[in-house]
Amino acid sequence: MHTGTGQGAGAGDDAVTEAGDDTVWTGLPGGLLRMRRTLLVTIVPLLAVAAAAVLWPLAGPGWAALAALPLLALTGWGWWLVERNWRSWRYAERADDLLISRGVLWHELTVVPYGRMQLVEVTSGPVERHFGLASVQLHTAAAATDACIPGLLPEEAERLRERLTELGQARSAGL
Numbered sequence: 001m002h003t004g005t006g007q008g009a010g011a012g013d014d015a016v017t018e019a020g021d022d023t024v025w026t027g028l029p030g031g032l033l034r035m036r037r038t039l040l041v042t043i044v045p046l047l048a049v050a051a052a053a054v055l056w057p058l059a060g061p062g063w064a065a066l067a068a069l070p071l072l073a074l075t076g077w078g079w080w081l082v083e084r085n086w087r088s089w090r091y092a093e094r095a096d097d098l099l100i101s102r103g104v105l106w107h108e109l110t111v112v113p114y115g116r117m118q119l120v121e122v123t124s125g126p127v128e129r130h131f132g133l134a135s136v137q138l139h140t141a142a143a144a145t146d147a148c149i150p151g152l153l154p155e156e157a158e159r160l161r162e163r164l165t166e167l168g169q170a171r172s173a174g175l
Contacts, residue, residue, distance in 0.1 A: 023099065025090040032151025033086040035131040040082060044075045091149050096171070098138070098164065100147050110147045115171030116140045120164045122157045136160050 048071035052064040084104050092099040100110040119139040128134060134157035135150045152160065 023092045023094060025092045025099075025101065028086060028089045028149075028151045029133075029153055029156075031131050031133050031153065032089075033083060035127065035133060035151070036082045036086065037079060038131075039127070040078045041075060044071055044078065048072050086151075089150070093160075093163070098147075100149060112138050112140060112147050113171070114164065114167040116142075117164060117168040117172075120161045120168065122154075122161050124154065124157075134158075136164075138164070 048068040051071060052068040055064040055067050085102075088102050088104050088107075090101045092101075096115075097111050097113045100112070102108050117138055117140055119137075121137045121139070122134050123137055124134040128151075132153065133151050134154045135148055136152060136157050138147045140146060149157075149160070
């Protein structure tokens with residue numbers, strides 16, 4: 001289980017080494033945090049305006065404004081939660097497997113052996129492309145172990161895909 005206390009890439013350190021282990025953890029770049037915060041401050045206020053617009057004719061302007069306040073307060077709380085989630089994402093390339101660590105309340109550690117990878121793909125939707133980001137999706141024979149590393153710079157995503165594909169082919173040749 002991951003016990004490191006570092007901040008992750010973009011938050012000060014490019015990699016975090018756990019005590020008593022030679023595993024080097026790499027955090028996600030700050031672009032993912034920027035993207036998620038932008039979406040947060042765009043979508044939640046729109047919901048607040050929609051709630052106020054629905055309540056205005058039904059209950060009056062006072063109740064409409066009162067209904068919108070909790071949604072706007074949710075934006076401030078979400079700002080903090082998005083950063084905590086972003087800081088929790090890390091990945092580590094080891095000799096025989098790839099580790100992906102994430103989660104704030106429920107910590108998840110995914111171990112993907114290179115020899116079990118069947119497909120490594122780089123994806124980038126319209127919002128990710130706008131922010132200059134890409135995700136690496138790993139597919140294995142077991143659907144439960146499919147893993148994803150979101151919010152990478154496209155160059156890092158391509159480098160990781162090439163490396164994982166090479167290691168996957170080398171490790172699966174012995175099966």
